[in-house]
């Protein structure tokens with residue numbers, strides 16, 4: 001299985017009737033089981049790329065294929081930047097929502113409880129979203145994407161709003177879940193250390209709409225100690241340099 005974007009372009013017309021090109025001729029390929037991070041300055045179009053892959057937005061040109069089939073709404077699991085947990089539903093009912101709409105998806109309450117336990121939320125199965133902290137809601141929101149049963153998961157800055165310690169915990173369990181389930185993950189982040197620690201490959205979306213690929217040559221499984229390794233530090237510096245070159249380009 002692979003996910004392929006072929007010459008994808010997306011533009012919208014603003015209130016002054018001008019065309020804004022958000023994505024232009026984007027080519028990208030992600031293999032089964034890969035963990036790929038998408039980075040880039042704010043406004044370069046990262047979230048738009050994920051929305052195009054989900055089918056929530058439709059490209060103006062090009063093709064998006066999974067296993068050689070054009071993607072349509074519901075083909076991938078998606079965790080948006082802002083969690084969309086339904087406030088009137090309990091946590092367990094929120095994470096099981098996909099199984100209510102997909103007849104072929106067999107997720108029992110027992111399965112759901114097992115996963116809630118794994119992410120430390122079993123005590124909250126009957127709580128409402130407003131009773132949970134930000135980190136807990138993110139975990140619930142992640143389980144909801146996981147429980148779509150899809151092989152491809154798109155995660156848009158899932159840990160962006162968390163404190164450093166909670167973020168570290170969430171990264172560790174995300175890696176363990178990814179390894180156990182052989183999911184394909186595209187992960188947006190502004191945290192370059194996080195991108196380096198989690199990914200097989202990093203894709204940097206430039207302001208001029210081109211995509212640059214950076215391979216992460218660190219062994220798996222990743223261990224927290226690696227964050228301070230020479231390789232990781234130099235990769236982070238390389239990424240910082242690339243991004244700050246972008247910022248300078250904007251000034252001239």
Ligand SMILES: Nc1ncnc2c1ncn2[C@@H]1O[C@H](COP(=O)(O)OP(=O)(O)OP(=O)(O)O)[C@@H](O)[C@H]1O
Nearest residue numbers: 012013022040041042043044045046047048049190
């Ligand atoms: N349909 C649309 N209508 C109006 N503006 C749009 C539309 N689609 C995209 N944009 C604009 O396109 C740009 C790219 O947005 P996008 O959210 O994809 O960027 P991003 O790289 O994910 O940013 P961030 O890192 O800040 O989340 C933004 O300026 C956004 O406002």
